[in-house]
Amino acid sequence: MKRQLYSLMLTILVVVMSELQIAGMMPAIADDFGVSTGQVGLLVSLYALGMAIGGPLLAFVFRHSPPKRALLTVVAAYAVLEVMVPLVHAYWWVALVRILTGCLAGAGFGLSVTFGARLAPRPEKIGEAISVVLGGIMVGTVIGLPLSHFIAGRWGWQSSFYVLGAAAFLLFVISTVALPPLAAATQDDAAQDVRNLRSPRLWSRYLVSLLTVGAAYASFSYFTPLLEQSAGFATDTTTLILLGYGLCSYVGNLIVGKFADQHAVKVLRFGHMLLFVSLGLLALRGHVPAVALGMVLVVGLAGVTMNPALVTRVAEVGGVGNLVSTVHTAVITMGVTLGTAISAITISLFGEDPAVAMWTGAAFAVLAALVLATQTRRTASTRPIVASLPAGGEQSTEMKS
Structure with a gap:
């Protein structure tokens, strides 16, 4: 496999x-x-x-x-x-x-x-x-x-x-x-995939995805000026730090994948907290090289790496049909666009300081955590998920959020 x-x-x-x-x-x-x-x-x-x-x-x-x-x-x-x-x-x-x-x-x-x-x-x-x-x-x-x-x-x-x-x-x-x-997919499963998009619970979970990814990209888009202009790193050093960010993201993604199925909500809460703290420190102390380096790597571990947990929570209420998954992709893409755009607006309003983008990302993380907190925590029906299992996989089980 x-x-x-x-x-x-x-x-x-x-x-x-x-x-x-x-x-x-x-x-x-x-x-x-x-x-x-x-x-x-x-x-x-x-x-x-x-x-x-x-x-x-x-x-x-x-x-x-x-x-x-x-x-x-x-x-x-x-x-x-x-x-x-x-x-x-x-x-x-x-x-x-x-x-x-x-x-x-x-x-x-x-x-x-x-x-x-x-x-x-x-x-x-x-x-x-x-x-x-x-x-x-x-x-x-x-x-x-x-x-x-x-x-x-x-x-x-x-x-x-x-x-x-x-x-x-x-x-x-x-x-x-x-x-x-x-x-x-059978006719019934394909029709169910379309019907799932009418679920308010599904769209509330899409919203968490949009805000979470928005938090990561509102800040990531301005890491280069933060590292070079605020922290004073050379261009080549910044490239190495961004490569380290990518490596941390890959490792974090695999770690989240191990816990996403059984502890999706806990993973997201912890990730939102790490994002808020690390971005807040970048905004306040980003001019200190050691702080900038450490917190950029933490954002790598806790930013877009939450994707597996986000996908798992969407699957709990909407299944993993092509349409639900692709709309989720569209929502994530909109999160990237929205986070970057809002940071561009806040920076233009409050001064050309990359710290503003860090505060913007932190605000997105807070909003994501608040929306997550308002969502009902209950066991989701797996009817759409069972329909999406490989041929011969008829098992029915409950997935907990």
């Missing part, structure tokens, strides 16, 4: 690297097209928009398809679109393709999470299986931006798209061999 889960992790890895590749080569693209850096930055937002809106639409389209066929279709289309980006030398063309690849990325993310949940040997292991799949976020975040920057500097920004397109083609081949064929 682990080998198959790592194949799904690679799908998430490629998606995250593609999302970040534009950010790693903004000046080169701006110079080539004769546009502003802000216009190039818009390409990142368009990709996120595609994930948030197009991903759930594609999940709806694929709701009756076997999981392996749906995922392979998405990966193949993704590979083709990636290599098509440099073929037409026009900004509007790149913008269009980025929207389309964003749609495929959102669907691929949701399909990978659903597939990973179905590969779990029993419902109590869903969180642990998903934590392996979501490891692609951590690895992709670490290597995505610097790799695209390196490739663009050596061989031109177009080469980055060719490399990722080739990686997606290779992933298609690997997934064809590694992933087992699973039965498509």
